[in-house]
Amino acid sequence: xxxxxxxxxxxxxxxxxxxxxxxxxxxxxxxxxxxxxxxxxxxxxxxxxxxxxxxxxxxxxxxxxxxxxxxxxxxxxxxxxxxxxxxxxxxxxxxxxxxxxxxxxxxxxxxxxxxxxxxxxxxxxxxxxxxxxxxxxxxxxxxxxxxxxxxxxxxxxxxxxxxxxxxxxxxxxxxxxxxxxxxxxxxxxxxxxxxxxxxxxxxxxxxxxxx
Numbered sequence: 001x002x003x004x005x006x007x008x009x010x011x012x013x014x015x016x017x018x019x020x021x022x023x024x025x026x027x028x029x030x031x032x033x034x035x036x037x038x039x040x041x042x043x044x045x046x047x048x049x050x051x052x053x054x055x056x057x058x059x060x061x062x063x064x065x066x067x068x069x070x071x072x073x074x075x076x077x078x079x080x081x082x083x084x085x086x087x088x089x090x091x092x093x094x095x096x097x098x099x100x101x102x103x104x105x106x107x108x109x110x111x112x113x114x115x116x117x118x119x120x121x122x123x124x125x126x127x128x129x130x131x132x133x134x135x136x137x138x139x140x141x142x143x144x145x146x147x148x149x150x151x152x153x154x155x156x157x158x159x160x161x162x163x164x165x166x167x168x169x170x171x172x173x174x175x176x177x178x179x180x181x182x183x184x185x186x187x188x189x190x191x192x193x194x195x196x197x198x199x200x201x202x203x204x205x206x207x208x209x210x211x
Contacts, residue, residue, distance in 0.1 A: 006043070007077065009036040012084040018091070019187025024174045031170060032084070035076035042070045075151035079131055082164035088193030094186075096194045101201045102162070105136070109143040120145045120163070124185045129168045135159035141203030162200045163192070 009032065015022050049055055049063045095113070096103045106116035116134075123145050124132040131148040135156050143162065148154040165188055172184035 006040040007036050009033040010081060010084075012087075014084060014087055014089060014191075016089050017087065017187070018190040019175065019183070020087075020172070020191065021175050024170075024172065027174065028080075028166075028170060032077065032080040035073050035080065038073040039070065039077050042066055042073060046070065071152040072150060075155070079133075079148075079151055079161075079164055080166070082161050083131075083166045086163055086193055086196050087188075087191045088196070089191070091191040091193055094189040094192070096197070100194065100198055102194065102198050105141060105143050105201055105203075108141075116143065116145070120165075121182075121185055123147050124165055124167050124188075125182060130154075132165045132167055133161050134163040136162050136201060136203065138202060141201075160200060160202055163197050 012029065014025055017025070045066050046063070049059055049066070055063050095117075103113050106113045110116040110119065120132055120134055126147055128149065130150070132145065133148055133155075134143055134145050136143055137159055144156070144159075146154060146156060165185070167181065167185075169178065172181065172187075175187075176184050
């Protein structure tokens, strides 16, 4: 990533979500702000190493540790922005419109929207902490759902994130017991901003049908 310039934490207006308390959001926003701060901090430190156009051998251990850590912090920042962006107060019925491009993409990729949702929800219920992400393959428009661990582990190179769900415990622990993650996932779906999800789909129905 570029080491020139810094990132600024964004503001998200998400109060009064269904099943996700403002207290949870406040804690979650602070965590996100921490990722932004640490991304900038690590970028500054890496810049100091490479300023002379060279990384000396004796600098390599420290440089390597900073660079590996940057992947975690940077993806933590970016994935939280995807997550907050695909939520909306009063998001709707929980499912996309019948004629939406996303629903058609899910049908084309999984056979039905219901099968796509069962797979996505199933990934979200998996043991451990991480992310459930629906990606679009830019080559053919097909959707696939993936489990992402530690922000930077498991992301699919070149694919477009379409729907991002945080299933780290901080996303729901103030509202639900650890064993009640399915209730949080239901709440997540009731707050999805499907217009934002729709805007992330890059390939139209005609191109997808011909893939």
